[in-house]
Amino acid sequence: MQPGMLATIQDLGRFGLQKFGVIVGGAMDSNSLRIANLLVGNSEGEGALEVTLFGTSLLFESDELIAITGGNLQPTVDGKEVPMWQPLFIRKGSVLKFKAAISGSRAYVSFSGGIQVPEVMGSKSTYIRAGIGGFQGRKLQKNDVFECNTRTESGEDLFNQLQKKTSYLSWSVHYTPFVTFKKTQTIRIIRGSEYERFDEECLKKFFSTPYTISTHSDRMGYRFEGEDVQLKEPFELLSEGVTFGTIQVPSNGQPIILMADCQTTGGYPKIGQVISADLPSLAQMQANDQVFFKEVTLEEAQWALIHQEKEMTNLAFGLSIKRLHQL
């Protein structure tokens, strides 16, 4: 294993412990993670590898069934390009390597059966600051070795089918209902709790001008550079719950969007909240990419999520039919 820029183990997050200050964490692009798992016969919330931007490589010490989804980080096996968004059989001794991101910023590698690491407080997600979860509570390092659990029945079935194939599959998952990969995107938001406290001229600019993702952005938060957003008048806000997608504005007027590893509570005014259906696409953006914010209603946000969930259910069903009919 070579870690590259950053590689961690993530699942859908650690729930039920925020009241103790324990963050949810989990995959930045949860839709790509779920699809990666579905492709190899895992339950959709299984832990997988989240690979960031470039340079990660893995040596396989046994035959494995994997899938690669998310941003296109140019995955190759033994130097040859491999397809994404479909199950792949990887022969023992092969090296999977990610060159660099040509779209998006994070790829997900699922392993049939799942990565064999213990669940800590109900999750395999790496929580680096607290040193828990994932692989020994930290990002992956050179020469780390991890094993996979026994494949599920459907995973084993897929493994056997693909082992016999001499070429890659002719199909792959159509991912656009779940995540998009563009350097400039319109991200939908709903009003934040303190929306009314912001200056009206500033709000107009907030919704009409682009914001650039700063290089000081990570799994905890995306900082933005753009038109100043100021309050009508300053006020004291007590700390309260914040979540993935909350857009806070500190006194310098430059918005920060809290991402998967955000803390559980915060005290900056909240101008808006990114809708859940658009979080995966936002999570795939990288420094210097541009975002336009568009307001939708809470009801529209919830319908968008329900619609996306229906698509995910259809996808899971479609994949199970494909397996039955020998891919």
Add this chain to the structure above:
Amino acid sequence: MRNLLETIQIRPLSDSALVVQVGEGINEVTHTKVKTILNLLEKNPFNGFIEAVPAYNSVTVYYNPINVYFSNLEKGVQSPYENAKTKILSLMNQSNIADTTYNRLVKIPVAYGGEMGPDLEFVASYNGLTPSEVIKIHSSAQYLVYMLGFAPGFPFMGGMDKQIATPRKESPRLAIAPGSVGIAGSQTGIYPLETPGGWQIIGRTPSRLFLPEQSPPTLLQPGDRIQFVPISLEDYAKDLEVKSWE
């Protein structure tokens, strides 16, 4: 006994979370209401409820809108938010504010000053006191844990004497040792993990605040009262467990 409904307001945080706003400011009456609401929700979770997070004057409720939607299909076309809100309001309507909540008193040993508390001298001179006066004032009060946040097990406490209030450092330290006891304005707190931070560090406790192998995973809970007990460096080195001070 007053009805809870009279004191709350509900607003969305996201498409999967809402905030039950309870009164204003930082005070023990509001805190009791917050704890009552938290207990009610945890004991009577509605379909789709994920978790609730208490703060000074609010409880944030996380829910899965898809579960809420599918569990209410037969009841019409209300949005998941409206459904969750209705359920919370009816739960509050049936309940009264608890008169008393049980508070633990947890005594936390602290080695003050020196290497353990590099800012003790500054806190003293800022307030025109001697270091031992600061220690005496800091360790003679009881503090109420209102909420946990910032890092796992980090207590937001109220009740510190204004005589020792000191502003944050102008530039935050990059790494503060776990167990460090700090002052920021009129707040006091304890860093459970090594993190950056701008609080004035006056001492350090050998007690562990984040206990991932235990359930619950934190030494302190909202509603606990804590008191700091000065110990010597020698006692600190003996790695005293907090239990011996309870």
